Amino acid sequence: MSQNAVAPRPTLAVAGLSKNYDKRRVVGPLDFSLEAGSVTGLLGGNGAGKTTTIGMVMGLIEPTQGSVHAFGCDMSRERYGALGRMNFESPYVDMPHRLTVRQNLRVFGMLYDVADLDAKIEQLAKDLALGDFLDRQTGRLSAGQKTRVAIAKSLINDPQLLLLDEPTASLDPDTADWVRTRLEAHRRTHNCAILLASHNMSEVERLCDRVLMLKDGTLVDDDSPASLLARYGRDTLEEVFLDVARGRVEGASA
Amino acid sequence: MNVSFKRIGAMVLRYAYLLRASYTRVLDIIYWPAIQLLTWGFLQTYLVRAGALAAPGGAAQAAGTLIGAILLWDILLRGQQGFCFSFIEELWSRNLPNILMSPLRPAEFVGALVAMSLIRLAVGVLPVTIMAILFFGFNLWALGIAFAAFFVVLMFFAWSIGLFVSGILLRFGLGAENLVWSLMFFVQPLGAVYYPVTTLPNWLQPVSWMLPPTYVFEGLRGVLIDHVIRWDLLTQGFAIDVFLFAAASAAFGLLLKSARRAGSLLQTGE
Numbered sequence: 001m002s003q004n005a006v007a008p009r010p011t012l013a014v015a016g017l018s019k020n021y022d023k024r025r026v027v028g029p030l031d032f033s034l035e036a037g038s039v040t041g042l043l044g045g046n047g048a049g050k051t052t053t054i055g056m057v058m059g060l061i062e063p064t065q066g067s068v069h070a071f072g073c074d075m076s077r078e079r080y081g082a083l084g085r086m087n088f089e090s091p092y093v094d095m096p097h098r099l100t101v102r103q104n105l106r107v108f109g110m111l112y113d114v115a116d117l118d119a120k121i122e123q124l125a126k127d128l129a130l131g132d133f134l135d136r137q138t139g140r141l142s143a144g145q146k147t148r149v150a151i152a153k154s155l156i157n158d159p160q161l162l163l164l165d166e167p168t169a170s171l172d173p174d175t176a177d178w179v180r181t182r183l184e185a186h187r188r189t190h191n192c193a194i195l196l197a198s199h200n201m202s203e204v205e206r207l208c209d210r211v212l213m214l215k216d217g218t219l220v221d222d223d224s225p226a227s228l229l230a231r232y233g234r235d236t237l238e239e240v241f242l243d244v245a246r247g248r249v250e251g252a253s254a
Numbered sequence: 255m256n257v258s259f260k261r262i263g264a265m266v267l268r269y270a271y272l273l274r275a276s277y278t279r280v281l282d283i284i285y286w287p288a289i290q291l292l293t294w295g296f297l298q299t300y301l302v303r304a305g306a307l308a309a310p311g312g313a314a315q316a317a318g319t320l321i322g323a324i325l326l327w328d329i330l331l332r333g334q335q336g337f338c339f340s341f342i343e344e345l346w347s348r349n350l351p352n353i354l355m356s357p358l359r360p361a362e363f364v365g366a367l368v369a370m371s372l373i374r375l376a377v378g379v380l381p382v383t384i385m386a387i388l389f390f391g392f393n394l395w396a397l398g399i400a401f402a403a404f405f406v407v408l409m410f411f412a413w414s415i416g417l418f419v420s421g422i423l424l425r426f427g428l429g430a431e432n433l434v435w436s437l438m439f440f441v442q443p444l445g446a447v448y449y450p451v452t453t454l455p456n457w458l459q460p461v462s463w464m465l466p467p468t469y470v471f472e473g474l475r476g477v478l479i480d481h482v483i484r485w486d487l488l489t490q491g492f493a494i495d496v497f498l499f500a501a502a503s504a505a506f507g508l509l510l511k512s513a514r515r516a517g518s519l520l521q522t523g524e
Contacts, residue, residue, distance in 0.1 A: 059514075099275065112356060
Protein backbone atom coordinates (compact mmCIF):
# COMPACT_ATOMS: atom_id res chain seq x y z
CA MET A 1 0.00 0.00 0.00
CA SER A 2 1.26 3.46 -0.83
CA GLN A 3 2.34 5.60 2.12
CA ASN A 4 0.09 8.32 0.72
CA ALA A 5 -3.00 6.11 0.73
CA VAL A 6 -5.86 7.75 2.60
CA ALA A 7 -7.93 5.64 4.96
CA PRO A 8 -11.52 5.32 3.71
CA ARG A 9 -13.85 7.82 5.35
CA PRO A 10 -16.12 6.13 7.89
CA THR A 11 -19.83 6.15 7.12
CA LEU A 12 -20.49 7.56 10.58
CA ALA A 13 -18.01 9.33 12.84
CA VAL A 14 -18.98 10.32 16.37
CA ALA A 15 -16.49 12.43 18.33
CA GLY A 16 -16.75 13.67 21.91
CA LEU A 17 -20.52 13.36 21.76
CA SER A 18 -22.36 14.17 24.98
CA LYS A 19 -25.78 15.27 26.13
CA ASN A 20 -26.77 17.05 29.33
CA TYR A 21 -30.28 17.69 30.58
CA ASP A 22 -30.45 20.39 33.27
CA LYS A 23 -26.69 20.17 33.77
CA ARG A 24 -27.01 16.42 34.38
CA ARG A 25 -24.98 14.38 31.92
CA VAL A 26 -27.03 11.56 30.42
CA VAL A 27 -24.71 10.52 27.59
CA GLY A 28 -21.05 10.78 26.81
CA PRO A 29 -18.55 11.67 25.92
CA LEU A 30 -18.77 9.06 23.17
CA ASP A 31 -16.28 8.41 20.41
CA PHE A 32 -16.85 5.77 17.78
CA SER A 33 -17.12 5.33 14.06
CA LEU A 34 -18.95 2.94 11.75
CA GLU A 35 -17.36 1.59 8.61
CA ALA A 36 -19.31 0.83 5.48
CA GLY A 37 -20.76 -2.67 5.57
CA SER A 38 -20.38 -3.07 9.33
CA VAL A 39 -23.08 -3.86 11.90
CA THR A 40 -22.48 -2.33 15.32
CA GLY A 41 -24.59 -3.19 18.32
CA LEU A 42 -25.40 -0.57 20.91
CA LEU A 43 -26.07 -2.36 24.17
CA GLY A 44 -27.07 -1.08 27.56
CA GLY A 45 -29.79 -1.31 30.14
CA ASN A 46 -32.87 0.86 30.24
CA GLY A 47 -31.81 4.49 30.59
CA ALA A 48 -28.24 3.76 29.52
CA GLY A 49 -28.53 6.36 26.75
CA LYS A 50 -29.04 4.24 23.62
CA THR A 51 -32.08 6.13 22.29
CA THR A 52 -30.54 9.50 23.15
CA THR A 53 -27.39 8.48 21.28
CA ILE A 54 -29.37 7.38 18.23
CA GLY A 55 -31.43 10.59 18.48
CA MET A 56 -28.24 12.65 18.38
CA VAL A 57 -26.90 10.65 15.45
CA MET A 58 -30.19 11.28 13.61
CA GLY A 59 -29.98 14.99 14.36
CA LEU A 60 -33.26 14.97 16.32
CA ILE A 61 -31.48 15.72 19.59
CA GLU A 62 -28.88 18.46 19.76
CA PRO A 63 -25.69 17.31 21.47
CA THR A 64 -24.37 19.41 24.32
CA GLN A 65 -20.88 18.81 23.01
CA GLY A 66 -19.18 16.88 20.27
CA SER A 67 -19.97 16.14 16.67
CA VAL A 68 -21.64 13.60 14.41
CA HIS A 69 -20.51 13.26 10.82
CA ALA A 70 -22.44 11.03 8.42
CA PHE A 71 -20.82 10.51 5.00
CA GLY A 72 -18.56 13.42 5.94
CA CYS A 73 -21.49 15.80 6.56
CA ASP A 74 -21.68 17.54 9.93
CA MET A 75 -25.16 16.57 11.15
CA SER A 76 -25.60 19.82 13.03
CA ARG A 77 -25.03 21.98 9.93
CA GLU A 78 -25.18 19.87 6.79
CA ARG A 79 -27.64 17.12 7.66
CA TYR A 80 -29.50 17.42 4.36
CA GLY A 81 -26.36 16.27 2.59
CA ALA A 82 -26.64 12.95 4.42
CA LEU A 83 -30.33 12.34 5.19
CA GLY A 84 -31.15 10.95 1.74
CA ARG A 85 -28.61 8.16 2.30
CA MET A 86 -29.76 7.31 5.84
CA ASN A 87 -32.89 5.89 7.41
CA PHE A 88 -34.09 4.59 10.74
CA GLU A 89 -36.65 2.52 12.61
CA SER A 90 -37.70 3.13 16.18
CA PRO A 91 -40.42 1.89 18.51
CA TYR A 92 -40.98 5.52 19.54
CA VAL A 93 -42.22 6.39 16.07
CA ASP A 94 -45.30 5.28 14.15
CA MET A 95 -46.52 5.79 10.63
CA PRO A 96 -49.84 7.51 9.86
CA HIS A 97 -52.51 5.04 10.93
CA ARG A 98 -55.22 6.07 8.45
CA LEU A 99 -53.00 5.62 5.44
CA THR A 100 -52.64 2.20 3.89
CA VAL A 101 -49.24 0.55 3.90
CA ARG A 102 -48.89 1.25 0.18
CA GLN A 103 -49.82 4.93 0.64
CA ASN A 104 -47.31 5.33 3.45
CA LEU A 105 -44.54 3.73 1.42
CA ARG A 106 -45.47 5.92 -1.55
CA VAL A 107 -45.26 9.12 0.54
CA PHE A 108 -41.89 8.18 2.04
CA GLY A 109 -40.61 7.00 -1.32
CA MET A 110 -41.42 10.43 -2.76
CA LEU A 111 -39.78 12.17 0.20
CA TYR A 112 -36.62 10.16 -0.47
CA ASP A 113 -36.95 10.68 -4.24
CA VAL A 114 -36.92 6.94 -4.92
CA ALA A 115 -36.74 6.10 -8.62
CA ASP A 116 -39.29 3.64 -10.03
CA LEU A 117 -41.25 3.78 -6.80
CA ASP A 118 -43.99 1.32 -7.76
CA ALA A 119 -41.41 -1.38 -8.45
CA LYS A 120 -39.61 -0.57 -5.20
CA ILE A 121 -42.81 -0.91 -3.18
CA GLU A 122 -43.57 -4.24 -4.85
CA GLN A 123 -40.06 -5.47 -4.13
CA LEU A 124 -40.27 -4.46 -0.46
CA ALA A 125 -43.69 -6.06 -0.21
CA LYS A 126 -42.20 -9.27 -1.55
CA ASP A 127 -39.04 -9.15 0.58
CA LEU A 128 -40.89 -8.38 3.81
CA ALA A 129 -44.09 -10.29 3.02
CA LEU A 130 -46.33 -7.24 3.13
CA GLY A 131 -48.46 -8.36 0.21
CA ASP A 132 -51.42 -9.53 2.27
CA PHE A 133 -51.90 -6.17 3.91
CA LEU A 134 -50.35 -3.71 1.47
CA ASP A 135 -53.71 -2.01 0.94
CA ARG A 136 -54.87 -2.19 4.55
CA GLN A 137 -54.74 0.84 6.88
CA THR A 138 -51.50 0.81 8.84
CA GLY A 139 -53.31 1.41 12.13
CA ARG A 140 -55.25 -1.84 11.73
CA LEU A 141 -52.15 -4.03 11.58
CA SER A 142 -50.78 -6.22 14.35
CA ALA A 143 -47.66 -5.03 16.20
CA GLY A 144 -45.50 -7.44 14.23
CA GLN A 145 -46.95 -6.32 10.90
CA LYS A 146 -46.40 -2.67 11.85
CA THR A 147 -42.77 -3.42 12.66
CA ARG A 148 -42.32 -5.01 9.23
CA VAL A 149 -43.87 -1.95 7.61
CA ALA A 150 -41.56 0.31 9.61
CA ILE A 151 -38.59 -1.74 8.43
CA ALA A 152 -39.86 -1.50 4.85
CA LYS A 153 -40.00 2.27 5.26
CA SER A 154 -36.47 2.27 6.65
CA LEU A 155 -35.23 0.39 3.57
CA ILE A 156 -37.18 2.33 0.94
CA ASN A 157 -34.26 4.54 -0.06
CA ASP A 158 -31.68 1.71 0.01
CA PRO A 159 -29.86 3.47 2.85
CA GLN A 160 -26.13 3.17 3.33
CA LEU A 161 -26.51 4.06 7.00
CA LEU A 162 -29.31 2.43 8.94
CA LEU A 163 -30.18 3.23 12.56
CA LEU A 164 -32.31 0.58 14.21
CA ASP A 165 -33.75 0.84 17.71
CA GLU A 166 -35.10 -2.54 18.86
CA PRO A 167 -36.13 -3.60 15.33
CA THR A 168 -37.44 -7.03 16.32
CA ALA A 169 -38.86 -6.19 19.75
CA SER A 170 -42.48 -7.07 18.94
CA LEU A 171 -41.89 -9.89 16.50
CA ASP A 172 -42.36 -13.61 17.06
CA PRO A 173 -39.12 -15.64 16.83
CA ASP A 174 -39.81 -16.83 13.30
CA THR A 175 -40.58 -13.37 11.91
CA ALA A 176 -37.71 -11.83 13.89
CA ASP A 177 -35.28 -14.33 12.42
CA TRP A 178 -36.63 -13.63 9.01
CA VAL A 179 -36.21 -9.84 9.45
CA ARG A 180 -32.63 -10.36 10.60
CA THR A 181 -31.97 -12.29 7.41
CA ARG A 182 -33.35 -9.37 5.38
CA LEU A 183 -31.18 -6.90 7.29
CA GLU A 184 -28.11 -9.05 6.69
CA ALA A 185 -28.97 -9.18 3.00
CA HIS A 186 -29.38 -5.42 2.88
CA ARG A 187 -26.03 -4.94 4.58
CA ARG A 188 -24.35 -7.18 2.01
CA THR A 189 -26.02 -5.83 -1.11
CA HIS A 190 -25.74 -2.13 -0.23
CA ASN A 191 -22.53 -2.16 1.84
CA CYS A 192 -24.67 -0.52 4.49
CA ALA A 193 -23.42 0.45 7.94
CA ILE A 194 -25.95 -0.49 10.61
CA LEU A 195 -26.15 0.82 14.17
CA LEU A 196 -28.40 -1.51 16.11
CA ALA A 197 -29.73 -0.84 19.61
CA SER A 198 -31.14 -4.05 21.00
CA HIS A 199 -31.83 -5.99 24.16
CA ASN A 200 -31.88 -9.24 22.23
CA MET A 201 -28.42 -10.67 22.82
CA SER A 202 -28.75 -13.55 20.37
CA GLU A 203 -29.69 -10.99 17.72
CA VAL A 204 -26.60 -8.96 18.53
CA GLU A 205 -24.38 -12.04 18.45
CA ARG A 206 -25.77 -13.03 15.09
CA LEU A 207 -25.79 -9.66 13.34
CA CYS A 208 -23.05 -7.56 14.86
CA ASP A 209 -19.38 -7.61 14.17
CA ARG A 210 -18.82 -5.08 16.92
CA VAL A 211 -20.56 -4.18 20.16
CA LEU A 212 -20.59 -0.87 22.04
CA MET A 213 -21.56 -1.35 25.69
CA LEU A 214 -23.17 1.66 27.34
CA LYS A 215 -23.68 2.14 31.03
CA ASP A 216 -25.00 5.35 32.56
CA GLY A 217 -24.39 7.08 29.25
CA THR A 218 -20.73 6.21 28.93
CA LEU A 219 -18.99 3.69 26.74
CA VAL A 220 -17.69 0.94 29.02
CA ASP A 221 -16.60 -1.52 26.35
CA ASP A 222 -16.14 -1.74 22.60
CA ASP A 223 -15.18 -4.98 20.94
CA SER A 224 -16.33 -7.82 18.71
CA PRO A 225 -18.83 -10.28 20.26
CA ALA A 226 -16.23 -13.07 20.19
CA SER A 227 -13.60 -10.94 21.91
CA LEU A 228 -16.08 -9.79 24.55
CA LEU A 229 -17.01 -13.41 25.31
CA ALA A 230 -13.35 -14.35 25.60
CA ARG A 231 -12.38 -11.39 27.76
CA TYR A 232 -15.29 -11.74 30.13
CA GLY A 233 -14.93 -15.51 30.17
CA ARG A 234 -18.60 -15.99 29.35
CA ASP A 235 -20.52 -18.23 27.00
CA THR A 236 -23.16 -15.72 25.92
CA LEU A 237 -23.44 -11.99 25.39
CA GLU A 238 -26.32 -11.97 27.83
CA GLU A 239 -23.90 -12.96 30.60
CA VAL A 240 -21.50 -10.25 29.46
CA PHE A 241 -24.37 -7.76 29.47
CA LEU A 242 -25.25 -8.73 33.05
CA ASP A 243 -21.61 -8.42 34.12
CA VAL A 244 -21.48 -4.89 32.72
CA ALA A 245 -24.92 -3.88 33.99
CA ARG A 246 -24.12 -5.11 37.51
CA GLY A 247 -20.61 -3.74 37.57
CA ARG A 248 -18.88 -7.15 37.54
CA VAL A 249 -16.14 -6.09 35.15
CA GLU A 250 -12.96 -6.98 37.04
CA GLY A 251 -11.93 -9.72 34.68
CA ALA A 252 -12.76 -7.82 31.56
CA SER A 253 -9.53 -5.95 30.90
CA ALA A 254 -8.28 -6.35 27.35
CA MET B 255 -32.07 26.86 -0.89
CA ASN B 256 -32.76 23.56 -2.63
CA VAL B 257 -36.58 23.28 -2.64
CA SER B 258 -38.12 20.13 -4.09
CA PHE B 259 -41.72 20.30 -5.29
CA LYS B 260 -41.74 16.51 -5.30
CA ARG B 261 -41.20 16.45 -1.53
CA ILE B 262 -43.85 19.14 -1.04
CA GLY B 263 -46.14 17.06 -3.25
CA ALA B 264 -45.40 13.98 -1.12
CA MET B 265 -46.62 15.76 2.01
CA VAL B 266 -49.70 17.15 0.27
CA LEU B 267 -50.44 13.62 -0.95
CA ARG B 268 -50.03 12.32 2.62
CA TYR B 269 -52.67 14.77 3.89
CA ALA B 270 -54.92 14.16 0.90
CA TYR B 271 -54.82 10.41 1.58
CA LEU B 272 -55.79 11.18 5.17
CA LEU B 273 -58.77 13.32 4.20
CA ARG B 274 -59.88 10.73 1.67
CA ALA B 275 -59.78 8.04 4.36
CA SER B 276 -61.66 10.07 6.96
CA TYR B 277 -65.10 11.40 6.11
CA THR B 278 -65.43 12.81 9.62
CA ARG B 279 -62.47 15.11 8.98
CA VAL B 280 -64.03 16.34 5.74
CA LEU B 281 -67.38 16.84 7.44
CA ASP B 282 -65.70 18.82 10.19
CA ILE B 283 -64.10 21.12 7.62
CA ILE B 284 -67.50 21.95 6.10
CA TYR B 285 -69.71 21.80 9.19
CA TRP B 286 -68.37 24.66 11.34
CA PRO B 287 -68.18 27.37 8.65
CA ALA B 288 -71.73 26.50 7.60
CA ILE B 289 -73.04 26.66 11.17
CA GLN B 290 -71.21 29.94 11.77
CA LEU B 291 -72.69 31.51 8.63
CA LEU B 292 -76.24 30.38 9.32
CA THR B 293 -76.24 31.43 12.99
CA TRP B 294 -74.83 34.88 12.42
CA GLY B 295 -76.62 35.33 9.13
CA PHE B 296 -80.07 34.70 10.57
CA LEU B 297 -79.23 36.88 13.57
CA GLN B 298 -78.38 39.82 11.34
CA THR B 299 -81.54 39.20 9.30
CA TYR B 300 -83.52 39.49 12.52
CA LEU B 301 -81.62 42.64 13.56
CA VAL B 302 -82.19 44.29 10.18
CA ARG B 303 -85.91 43.52 10.30
CA ALA B 304 -86.11 44.83 13.86
CA GLY B 305 -84.37 48.02 12.75
CA ALA B 306 -81.53 47.45 15.16
CA LEU B 307 -78.86 47.75 12.46
CA ALA B 308 -78.33 51.20 11.14
CA ALA B 309 -75.35 52.39 9.16
CA PRO B 310 -74.52 54.98 6.53
CA GLY B 311 -76.23 53.78 3.38
CA GLY B 312 -78.88 51.77 5.16
CA ALA B 313 -79.50 48.46 6.81
CA ALA B 314 -78.89 46.37 3.72
CA GLN B 315 -75.32 47.58 3.57
CA ALA B 316 -74.89 46.97 7.28
CA ALA B 317 -76.10 43.45 6.65
CA GLY B 318 -73.57 43.10 3.87
CA THR B 319 -70.73 44.15 6.14
CA LEU B 320 -71.77 41.64 8.78
CA ILE B 321 -72.05 38.67 6.45
CA GLY B 322 -68.91 39.71 4.59
CA ALA B 323 -67.12 39.91 7.93
CA ILE B 324 -68.40 36.46 8.92
CA LEU B 325 -67.06 34.97 5.70
CA LEU B 326 -63.70 36.71 5.88
CA TRP B 327 -63.33 35.78 9.56
CA ASP B 328 -63.96 32.17 8.63
CA ILE B 329 -61.33 32.34 5.91
CA LEU B 330 -58.86 33.66 8.48
CA LEU B 331 -59.74 31.10 11.16
CA ARG B 332 -59.96 28.09 8.85
CA GLY B 333 -56.79 29.14 7.05
CA GLN B 334 -54.85 29.01 10.32
CA GLN B 335 -56.54 25.84 11.52
CA GLY B 336 -56.02 24.11 8.18
CA PHE B 337 -52.31 24.82 8.52
CA CYS B 338 -52.14 23.64 12.13
CA PHE B 339 -54.44 20.62 11.80
CA SER B 340 -52.19 19.16 9.12
CA PHE B 341 -49.18 19.71 11.35
CA ILE B 342 -50.81 18.28 14.45
CA GLU B 343 -51.71 15.11 12.54
CA GLU B 344 -47.99 14.31 12.64
CA LEU B 345 -48.02 14.52 16.43
CA TRP B 346 -51.21 12.51 16.79
CA SER B 347 -49.81 9.74 14.59
CA ARG B 348 -46.29 9.90 16.16
CA ASN B 349 -44.92 10.36 12.64
CA LEU B 350 -42.97 13.58 13.17
CA PRO B 351 -39.52 11.97 13.62
CA ASN B 352 -40.02 10.12 10.32
CA ILE B 353 -40.68 13.47 8.65
CA LEU B 354 -37.83 15.31 10.34
CA MET B 355 -35.39 12.48 9.56
CA SER B 356 -36.33 12.51 5.89
CA PRO B 357 -34.75 14.87 3.34
CA LEU B 358 -37.80 17.15 3.65
CA ARG B 359 -36.62 20.70 4.44
CA PRO B 360 -38.52 22.84 6.96
CA ALA B 361 -39.40 25.29 4.16
CA GLU B 362 -40.88 22.43 2.12
CA PHE B 363 -42.85 21.25 5.14
CA VAL B 364 -44.24 24.77 5.55
CA GLY B 365 -45.00 24.86 1.82
CA ALA B 366 -47.05 21.66 2.16
CA LEU B 367 -48.90 23.04 5.20
CA VAL B 368 -49.70 26.23 3.27
CA ALA B 369 -50.99 24.16 0.35
CA MET B 370 -53.16 22.10 2.71
CA SER B 371 -54.47 25.26 4.33
CA LEU B 372 -55.66 26.40 0.89
CA ILE B 373 -57.10 23.00 -0.02
CA ARG B 374 -59.02 22.74 3.26
CA LEU B 375 -60.28 26.28 2.74
CA ALA B 376 -61.51 25.39 -0.71
CA VAL B 377 -63.35 22.37 0.71
CA GLY B 378 -64.81 24.20 3.71
CA VAL B 379 -65.38 27.82 2.80
CA LEU B 380 -66.18 27.64 -0.91
CA PRO B 381 -69.58 25.97 -0.29
CA VAL B 382 -70.28 28.51 2.44
CA THR B 383 -69.77 31.45 0.08
CA ILE B 384 -72.40 29.85 -2.16
CA MET B 385 -74.69 29.39 0.85
CA ALA B 386 -74.29 33.11 1.60
CA ILE B 387 -75.61 33.90 -1.88
CA LEU B 388 -78.50 31.47 -1.59
CA PHE B 389 -79.61 32.29 1.97
CA PHE B 390 -78.67 35.95 2.37
CA GLY B 391 -78.09 37.31 -1.13
CA PHE B 392 -74.50 38.24 -0.33
CA ASN B 393 -71.90 37.47 -3.01
CA LEU B 394 -68.37 37.63 -1.66
CA TRP B 395 -66.96 36.90 -5.11
CA ALA B 396 -68.59 40.09 -6.44
CA LEU B 397 -66.00 42.06 -4.47
CA GLY B 398 -63.55 41.00 -7.21
CA ILE B 399 -60.00 42.30 -6.88
CA ALA B 400 -60.75 43.65 -3.41
CA PHE B 401 -61.63 40.14 -2.24
CA ALA B 402 -58.37 38.83 -3.72
CA ALA B 403 -56.44 41.45 -1.76
CA PHE B 404 -58.37 40.73 1.45
CA PHE B 405 -57.66 37.03 0.97
CA VAL B 406 -53.92 37.50 0.55
CA VAL B 407 -53.60 39.70 3.65
CA LEU B 408 -55.72 37.33 5.76
CA MET B 409 -53.94 34.18 4.61
CA PHE B 410 -50.45 35.45 5.33
CA PHE B 411 -51.59 36.35 8.82
CA ALA B 412 -53.26 32.92 9.22
CA TRP B 413 -50.03 31.19 8.14
CA SER B 414 -47.95 33.33 10.50
CA ILE B 415 -50.12 32.31 13.44
CA GLY B 416 -50.15 28.70 12.18
CA LEU B 417 -46.37 28.64 11.94
CA PHE B 418 -45.97 30.06 15.43
CA VAL B 419 -48.46 27.59 16.94
CA SER B 420 -46.77 24.70 15.12
CA GLY B 421 -43.45 25.78 16.63
CA ILE B 422 -45.02 25.79 20.08
CA LEU B 423 -46.38 22.28 19.44
CA LEU B 424 -42.94 21.11 18.34
CA ARG B 425 -41.40 22.39 21.52
CA PHE B 426 -44.10 21.59 24.07
CA GLY B 427 -45.96 18.70 22.42
CA LEU B 428 -49.66 17.98 22.49
CA GLY B 429 -50.04 19.66 25.87
CA ALA B 430 -50.22 22.89 23.86
CA GLU B 431 -52.75 21.67 21.31
CA ASN B 432 -55.54 23.93 22.59
CA LEU B 433 -53.67 26.83 20.98
CA VAL B 434 -54.61 25.42 17.59
CA TRP B 435 -58.26 26.11 18.35
CA SER B 436 -58.01 29.14 20.57
CA LEU B 437 -55.13 31.41 19.66
CA MET B 438 -56.72 33.07 16.63
CA PHE B 439 -59.71 34.18 18.67
CA PHE B 440 -57.69 36.99 20.24
CA VAL B 441 -58.13 38.69 16.87
CA GLN B 442 -61.91 38.69 17.08
CA PRO B 443 -62.31 41.48 19.67
CA LEU B 444 -59.18 43.38 18.63
CA GLY B 445 -59.20 42.99 14.86
CA ALA B 446 -62.27 45.12 14.12
CA VAL B 447 -64.00 42.08 12.66
CA TYR B 448 -67.63 43.05 13.30
CA TYR B 449 -67.27 46.72 14.21
CA PRO B 450 -65.00 49.64 13.25
CA VAL B 451 -61.74 50.23 15.08
CA THR B 452 -63.20 53.46 16.47
CA THR B 453 -65.54 51.35 18.60
CA LEU B 454 -62.56 50.27 20.69
CA PRO B 455 -61.28 52.44 23.55
CA ASN B 456 -58.67 54.94 22.38
CA TRP B 457 -55.86 53.20 24.22
CA LEU B 458 -56.70 49.87 22.51
CA GLN B 459 -56.89 51.20 18.97
CA PRO B 460 -53.09 51.22 18.35
CA VAL B 461 -53.05 47.53 19.35
CA SER B 462 -55.80 46.85 16.82
CA TRP B 463 -53.83 48.61 14.07
CA MET B 464 -50.92 46.25 14.71
CA LEU B 465 -53.03 43.36 13.40
CA PRO B 466 -53.28 42.83 9.62
CA PRO B 467 -56.93 41.63 9.82
CA THR B 468 -57.93 45.08 11.10
CA TYR B 469 -56.90 46.55 7.73
CA VAL B 470 -58.94 43.92 5.91
CA PHE B 471 -62.14 44.39 7.90
CA GLU B 472 -61.85 48.17 7.74
CA GLY B 473 -61.23 47.71 4.02
CA LEU B 474 -64.33 45.54 3.71
CA ARG B 475 -66.46 48.26 5.26
CA GLY B 476 -64.81 50.76 2.90
CA VAL B 477 -65.84 48.68 -0.11
CA LEU B 478 -69.40 47.93 1.04
CA ILE B 479 -70.30 51.25 2.61
CA ASP B 480 -68.12 53.85 0.86
CA HIS B 481 -67.63 51.88 -2.39
CA VAL B 482 -63.88 52.46 -2.42
CA ILE B 483 -61.04 49.99 -2.24
CA ARG B 484 -58.67 51.26 0.43
CA TRP B 485 -55.38 50.16 -1.12
CA ASP B 486 -53.55 52.25 1.46
CA LEU B 487 -55.00 50.10 4.25
CA LEU B 488 -54.36 46.85 2.42
CA THR B 489 -50.77 47.82 1.66
CA GLN B 490 -50.14 48.59 5.33
CA GLY B 491 -51.79 45.33 6.36
CA PHE B 492 -49.63 43.36 3.93
CA ALA B 493 -46.47 45.12 5.14
CA ILE B 494 -47.26 44.03 8.71
CA ASP B 495 -47.97 40.53 7.36
CA VAL B 496 -44.49 40.34 5.84
CA PHE B 497 -42.95 41.34 9.15
CA LEU B 498 -45.09 38.89 11.14
CA PHE B 499 -44.44 36.01 8.73
CA ALA B 500 -40.70 36.61 9.01
CA ALA B 501 -41.01 36.77 12.81
CA ALA B 502 -43.10 33.58 12.90
CA SER B 503 -40.56 31.79 10.67
CA ALA B 504 -37.76 32.86 12.99
CA ALA B 505 -39.78 31.75 16.03
CA PHE B 506 -40.48 28.37 14.38
CA GLY B 507 -36.75 27.92 13.73
CA LEU B 508 -35.87 28.84 17.31
CA LEU B 509 -38.56 26.55 18.75
CA LEU B 510 -37.36 23.68 16.53
CA LYS B 511 -33.83 24.26 17.76
CA SER B 512 -35.07 24.41 21.33
CA ALA B 513 -37.00 21.15 20.83
CA ARG B 514 -33.82 19.51 19.52
CA ARG B 515 -31.92 20.77 22.53
CA ALA B 516 -34.63 19.54 24.94
CA GLY B 517 -34.84 16.17 23.17
CA SER B 518 -38.60 16.49 22.77
CA LEU B 519 -38.81 15.57 19.07
CA LEU B 520 -38.57 11.84 19.71
CA GLN B 521 -41.38 11.98 22.25
CA THR B 522 -43.96 14.39 20.97
CA GLY B 523 -46.91 13.39 23.15
CA GLU B 524 -48.26 15.39 26.06
